[in-house]
Amino acid sequence: MRLSTKGHYGLKAMFDLAMHYGSEPLPIPLKVIAERQGISEHYLEQLIAVLRKIGLVKSIRGAQGGYILARPPSQIKVGDVIRALEGPIAPLDCVSEFEPTACEKEHYCISRDIWARVRDSIAEVLDSITLEDMCRDAAKVSTDRVES
Amino acid sequence: MRLSTKGHYGLKAMFDLAMHYGSEPLPIPLKVIAERQGISEHYLEQLIAVLRKIGLVKSIRGAQGGYILARPPSQIKVGDVIRALEGPIAPLDCVSEFEPTACEKEHYCISRDIWARVRDSIAEVLDSITLEDMCRDAAKVSTDRVES
DNA sequence: TCAATCCCAAGTAAACCACTCGGTTTTCTA
DNA sequence: TAGAAAACCGAGTGGTTTACTTGGGATTGA
Numbered sequence: 001m002r003l004s005t006k007g008h009y010g011l012k013a014m015f016d017l018a019m020h021y022g023s024e025p026l027p028i029p030l031k032v033i034a035e036r037q038g039i040s041e042h043y044l045e046q047l048i049a050v051l052r053k054i055g056l057v058k059s060i061r062g063a064q065g066g067y068i069l070a071r072p073p074s075q076i077k078v079g080d081v082i083r084a085l086e087g088p089i090a091p092l093d094c095v096s097e098f099e100p101t102a103c104e105k106e107h108y109c110i111s112r113d114i115w116a117r118v119r120d121s122i123a124e125v126l127d128s129i130t131l132e133d134m135c136r137d138a139a140k141v142s143t144d145r146v147e148s
Numbered sequence: 149m150r151l152s153t154k155g156h157y158g159l160k161a162m163f164d165l166a167m168h169y170g171s172e173p174l175p176i177p178l179k180v181i182a183e184r185q186g187i188s189e190h191y192l193e194q195l196i197a198v199l200r201k202i203g204l205v206k207s208i209r210g211a212q213g214g215y216i217l218a219r220p221p222s223q224i225k226v227g228d229v230i231r232a233l234e235g236p237i238a239p240l241d242c243v244s245e246f247e248p249t250a251c252e253k254e255h256y257c258i259s260r261d262i263w264a265r266v267r268d269s270i271a272e273v274l275d276s277i278t279l280e281d282m283c284r285d286a287a288k289v290s291t292d293r294v295e296s
Numbered sequence: 297t298c299a300a301t302c303c304c305a306a307g308t309a310a311a312c313c314a315c316t317c318g319g320t321t322t323t324c325t326a
Numbered sequence: 327t328a329g330a331a332a333a334c335c336g337a338g339t340g341g342t343t344t345a346c347t348t349g350g351g352a353t354t355g356a
Binding site: 001003007008114129137141 | 149150155156159163230234240258259261265266269270272274282286289
């Protein structure tokens with residue numbers, strides 16, 4: 001029941017982009033994201049390629065290029081990012097969100113219901129949080145720190 | 149975010165034992181469990197060894213021996229079984245239920261909160277279901293089938 | 297032009313998974 | 327008391343996944 005670094009790093013990168021998403025967003029080079037978030041640049045490149053193909057980020061090539069979010073942070077859910085990088089939420093294949101594979105049909109598998117509930121509870125958490133929420137929380141944390 | 153077969157098979161085996169746990173429980177040989185649940189016997193042996201060491205099942209050696217639950221089904225939570233076989237619930241190491249490893253301390257990691265929430269929602273589901281609940285549901289399903 | 301940047305494909309060491317194999321030891325029953 | 331049924335034990339194994347690295351090529355602003 002572990003998340004791989006794909007989802008973890010990918011979310012960090014998306015959060016980084018969200019934190020720098022202004023009214024006139026400037027593209028942020030991968031190198032900067034990787035440094036700020038402490039991730040191998042080449043590895044992150046592979047992850048962000050997936051996010052780009054899925055349409056969560058846009059890229060601008062050439063000098064002064066970089067990446068920007070394809071939509072405002074309020075319209076990107078954490079679940080979108082995780083699904084893009086980790087695939088459908090599915091503790092077991094037979095309860096995958098999308099195209100569940102057939103169980104052994106012999107007898108009804110009682111544990112299936114449990115994993116379906118686990119899946120739904122994970123999805124509920126991930127889909128209830130947007131990148132905007134994360135930015136707001138981050139701002140709050142830094143304010144709290146200054147105050148204390 | 150996948151469960152391995154360890155947790156899956158282990159829960160099936162425990163459910164099997166629970167379904168045959170009477171007032172005077174007879175030991176059930178591994179071979180029988182493995183056949184009923186469609187699991188490789190030798191592989192299940194390794195899993196049940198873990199469950200035994202942790203104290204969820206008791207073994208009786210020799211002919212007519214086998215395994216029985218160490219406690220009644222009502223006192224064994226699904227979460228107990230999964231934790232025994234898969235380790236503490238922890239989407240990331242830094243939010244492990246038990247002995248979380250240190251995050252990069254540099255700056256507060258905002259995504260940590262998300263994974264902690266995911267962890268808690270998984271734990272909540274798994275700890276709210278006992279083997280007895282599973283048996284009751286199984287009985288209900290088979291009744292429904294007969295009625296329909 | 298040239299440096300910054302994105303884009304792409306392949307390779308790789310280590311870990312993990314889902315088993316298998318080949319035994320030894322214990323204990324009930326005939 | 328032999329023999330079979332069962333638990334117990336440890337090593338091996340082929341395949342997949344993970345988390346990268348390496349080494350380039352294509353695009354574009356200054």
